[in-house]
Amino acid sequence: MDKRNGNKASQLCEDLCTFIRRCILSVLTVGPVPRHIAFIMDGNRRYAKNRNLEDGAGHKLGYVALMNMLKYCYELDVKYVTIYAFSIENFKRRPEEVQSTMQLIKEKIEGMLREESLFNQYGVRVYFVGNLKLLSESVKLSAEKAMEATTHNSKVVLLVCIAYTSTDEILHAVEESCREKRAEFRKGMENSESLITVTDIEKHMYMADVPNPDVIIRTSGETRLSNFLLWQSAYTLLCSPSILWPEIGFRHLVRAVLDYQRNFAYLEQKQKQS
The missing domain is CATH 1.20.5 (Single alpha-helices involved in coiled-coils or other helix-helix interfaces)
Known part of the structure; x- marks a missing residue:
């Protein structure tokens, strides 16, 4: 009873x-609602260390926090959510830590494919963004499966930046632009511009088909972008709550949206002037 x-x-x-x-x-x-919110999920390891938890526990709790944020963003009608899951720089960490994180990422990617998962409940389409050839074959295959399995979902788009840095993205875009210009030159295309323009580079960015983020939320109180979406964030509001990522909750999202609404007119004006 x-x-x-x-x-x-x-x-x-x-x-x-x-x-x-x-x-x-x-x-x-x-009021105006952000169309695209990006998250730098900082503080998983510190959270676990502060509470004497076992290795990897912080990342597991961080995944739960991410699922909650995705649900709140869906309820708020945010169309695009981007997360900084694993930087190219993170490959420099201890091999056992990298391997453990990659295994956890693989498990969570495979969890996306389950019918009862939040991704299918809320119609989330998943893209993995970054230099994917740096990933192990098993993680890369899991990512490709998840992208294929969520192709028909359209309510929310989740972009997972993995094996990613902004400088690598910009370098990739410049290299692709050079290849395209060289090919046009060899074909003797009359209307081809000889110089590479900003439009050329933007066309070849990993996130070319996605609107620039309106808000970037980085936990742990840090105000650095850490090589994340540098090209796309010229007119983006940066919010830096002092909590660690596993502690993030609904109230922190509400505060970020209120800050965005408070600064909306200013950000819009600056963007129009650029």
Whole structure:
């Protein structure tokens, strides 16, 4: 009897929290809502270390936090969410740590394919962005499977930056632009421009088909972009809550959206002037 009452109380509490959250979201949507929010998920290892948790526990809890953020973004009608999952620089960490992180990433990618997963519940389409040839064959195959399996989802787009740095993305775009210009020159195309333009480079960026982020949220209080979306973030609002990534919650997203709405007119004006 006590157990049933406890379950009922827990369900009532959960329903009340959902109702309050939806009320807050309905108020937020009166103002401009970010179309694209990006996250730098900083602080997983420190969170685990501060609490004497085993290796990898911080990343596992960070994944739970990510799923919650995705759900909140979906409820807020944010169309694009980008996460900085693994930098090229992270390959310089201890081999056992890199291997452990890659294994966890592979497990979570495979979890996306389950029918009951949040990705299928909310219609999330997944893209993996970065220098994917640096990944192990098993992780790369899992990523390709996830992208293929979510092709028909269209409500939310999740971009996972893995084996990624912004400088690598820009270098890739310049190299592809040079190849394209060289090919045009060899074919003798009359209307071809001889110089590489900004438009040429942007066309070959990994994230060419995605609007620039409106908001970047980096946890742990850091205000650095750490080689993340440098090209795309000229007019992006940077929010830096002092909590570590596994601690991020609904209130932090609400505050970021309110900051965006407060600065919306200024950001829009600056973008028009560029």
